[in-house]
Amino acid sequence: MLKINANNMVSGLEIHKTIESKNKRFDMWVKRVIEYADLQPQKDFCTKLCESTGGRPFTDYEFTLDAAKEICLLEKNEKGKRIRKWLIEISKQVETAGLVSHKQVLEIVKMIKVFSVYEHRKLALAKNAENYINNALMIHPEYSKNTNVLYGKFHSWRNEVLQTGKDILAERVKEYCLVERKRIPAKFTQDEALTLMGDYEQIKNAIWDLLCSQGKSEEMINNICALAHDLAKEIKPFLERLNQSNLFFQKIETSEVKSLLV
Numbered sequence: 001m002l003k004i005n006a007n008n009m010v011s012g013l014e015i016h017k018t019i020e021s022k023n024k025r026f027d028m029w030v031k032r033v034i035e036y037a038d039l040q041p042q043k044d045f046c047t048k049l050c051e052s053t054g055g056r057p058f059t060d061y062e063f064t065l066d067a068a069k070e071i072c073l074l075e076k077n078e079k080g081k082r083i084r085k086w087l088i089e090i091s092k093q094v095e096t097a098g099l100v101s102h103k104q105v106l107e108i109v110k111m112i113k114v115f116s117v118y119e120h121r122k123l124a125l126a127k128n129a130e131n132y133i134n135n136a137l138m139i140h141p142e143y144s145k146n147t148n149v150l151y152g153k154f155h156s157w158r159n160e161v162l163q164t165g166k167d168i169l170a171e172r173v174k175e176y177c178l179v180e181r182k183r184i185p186a187k188f189t190q191d192e193a194l195t196l197m198g199d200y201e202q203i204k205n206a207i208w209d210l211l212c213s214q215g216k217s218e219e220m221i222n223n224i225c226a227l228a229h230d231l232a233k234e235i236k237p238f239l240e241r242l243n244q245s246n247l248f249f250q251k252i253e254t255s256e257v258k259s260l261l262v
Contacts, residue, residue, distance in 0.1 A: 002068070002083060008094055008101050010068045012045070012061035019072060019080045030061055037070040039063070065091045097223040108207075108228050109235075115206035116199075116237040118191075128209035129154050162205050169193050199239045200232030 002010050002018055012030050023029040039045055044067040048060045063071065065087055072084035093099035100108075115121050132154045133147055143150050159165035163172065169190060176197045177184045185196070194202045207228045211221045 002087070004065075004090065005062070007103065008065060008099075009046075009062040010065065012063060015063065015068055015071055015083075019075050019077065019083055021075060027059075033071045033074055034061075036074055037067065039067050039070070065094065096217060096219040097227070098219075100224075100227065105227075105231075108224065108231060111207050111210065112203055112228060112232045112235060112237055115203045115210075116239055118239065118241045121202060121206040121209075124206045124209040124213070128158075128213040131213040131215075132157075158209075162208065164190055164194070164205070172197065195239065198233065199237060200229055202239065203232045203237065204229040 002014050004010055013026060016026050016029055021029055023032070033039075034045070037044075041047075043064075045061050045063045048062055049057055050060050051057050069084050069087045069091070072080040072087065074080075090099065094101075097104070115124065129151065133150050136150045136153070137144055137147075140150075156165075159168075163169070173188065173193050173196060174184055176182075182196075185192070188196070191202070194205070204225050208221060208225050211224060216224075
């Protein structure tokens with residue numbers, strides 16, 4: 001249909017060619033659709049100076065997916081309708097992270113790096129718990145003097161979604177040890193169990209906490225976490241705690257995690 005670049009933008013030349021506009025003059029056509037659709041520079045589109053095969057430079061326009069949908073609607077032909085429907089589907093995938101951009105992949109790698117640190121995973125967990133409690137108090141203000149009940153509900157919900165409850169985790173550890181032919185530990189904490197089964201799981205759970213605290217949709221959270229899980233499994237990050245021996249590392253990572261948790 002249309003070529004979508006790494007930043008989820010679409011070339012105006014590509015749109016003009018694909019929808020088979022009756023107006024063959026691209027420069028006239030693009031100005032008309034920008035005016036009719038009331039598209040704003042830097043918000044809905046940006047310009048790009050290109051060089052033609054003949055060596056003469058010309059200006060192309062890169063439109064957002066929403067702007068491209070508006071343009072297809074204006075064209076009022078069957079090709080425009082088909083492409084608009086396709087763009088709507090692509091937009092849904094972008095919104096739910098079923099389709100991720102190059103920039104989003106880099107952001108996920110950044111999160112994997114940040115949450116390789118134990119203290120930063122705790123920060124994400126605390127942020128998610130705080131958000132859960134605040135939302136719950138808006139519905140149940142009677143718990144304002146006894147928030148321990150809400151914290152209990154939060155952890156029960158979290159353990160159910162992430163399959164990290166005591167009984168479920170015990171079964172998962174047992175199954176993992178049998179498959180990997182490892183000794184089943186007699187006792188273990190949640191962190192110890194998750195570390196045993198793979199560092200990437202703790203990182204995935206921290207990213208889940210972060211995205212939940214930001215109010216992202218369930219579908220988007222699941223898609224991002226699944227990708228983060230697979231990337232972390234390939235990267236194999238080294239989990240560690242912050243201490244006095246790596247203050248430089250602590251300074252860098254703390255600034256990054258603060259930018260994520262805003």
